[in-house]
Amino acid sequence: MRIGELATRTGVSVRALRYYEEQNLLASERSPSGQRQYPDSAVDRVRLIQQLYAAGLPSKSIAELLPCVVNGEATPELIDRLSAERDRIDSRIGDLVGARDRLGTVIAAATANWRTGEDCRRQ
Amino acid sequence: MRIGELATRTGVSVRALRYYEEQNLLASERSPSGQRQYPDSAVDRVRLIQQLYAAGLPSKSIAELLPCVVNGEATPELIDRLSAERDRIDSRIGDLVGARDRLGTVIAAATANWRTGEDCRRQ
DNA sequence: CTTGCCTCTGACGTTAGCGTCAGGTTTTAG
DNA sequence: CTAAAACCTGACGCTAACGTCAGAGGCAAG
Incomplete structure (x- = not known):
């Protein structure tokens, strides 16, 4: 899906999603024209990010901990x-x-x- | 007491105390030379302010609610x-x-x- | 009297998580 | 084919709670 759909499905703004990518919290494939493409799993990922933000964690900490939380790494x-x-x-x-x-x-x-x-x- | 003592007794910076005054959270008398003078009760007041800040309340809300919390007004x-x-x-x-x-x-x-x-x- | 610490009032700097243009391409609906 | 809608990359704006000078006055000790 593209960024707009991810935004509406998560309730997060497009700007915020791009910001997450900038902070290395959320990766995206790019279409040949350069548009971001997300898998369905991105929805859960964004919700997890939101949850950690809500817990007061700053981007940097989330970036460090996400691989562990997501992959068990x-x-x-x-x-x-x-x-x-x-x-x-x-x-x-x-x-x-x-x-x-x-x-x-x-x-x-x-x-x-x-x-x-x-x-x-x-x- | 003067502002420095209040700061050390509460663990809050001098700058923060002046900021609280600016936000109408903490009043002070002034000595003839213009220095701030606080009563002992200011210590508890500052701790209360800290507690409300810790609860995530912004200055404006605290300013509105403090009279009620302190005076029962x-x-x-x-x-x-x-x-x-x-x-x-x-x-x-x-x-x-x-x-x-x-x-x-x-x-x-x-x-x-x-x-x-x-x-x-x-x- | 002067040294040294405390205090004063501005006023600019900082950080985070976005909001909000600006100016230009891409995709989609008719 | 064309107009609207969605997307792109900068890049500046914003808010909150202070931090941090700068420049100047105030106060207890020797």
């Missing part, structure tokens, strides 16, 4: 990198849970105050 | 905003958990292959 060093990233994600999750709980208690308190008609600034 | 609209942010954090957590689990399975598989001496690229 793993050296001990790569496994260490993967573990390190997973741990970072874990600690990020911890941060987020903390923030969420904080907001949660604030919301509960504010809602209670509001419902009982108390002065919102008292506390 | 809540209108129904603010409570809605808080809930919306909490929900966004929740969905971010979901993304992160998904990515972490994905890495987890990859790590497990790669480690197994590596221990059994299998060709890492076979799969």
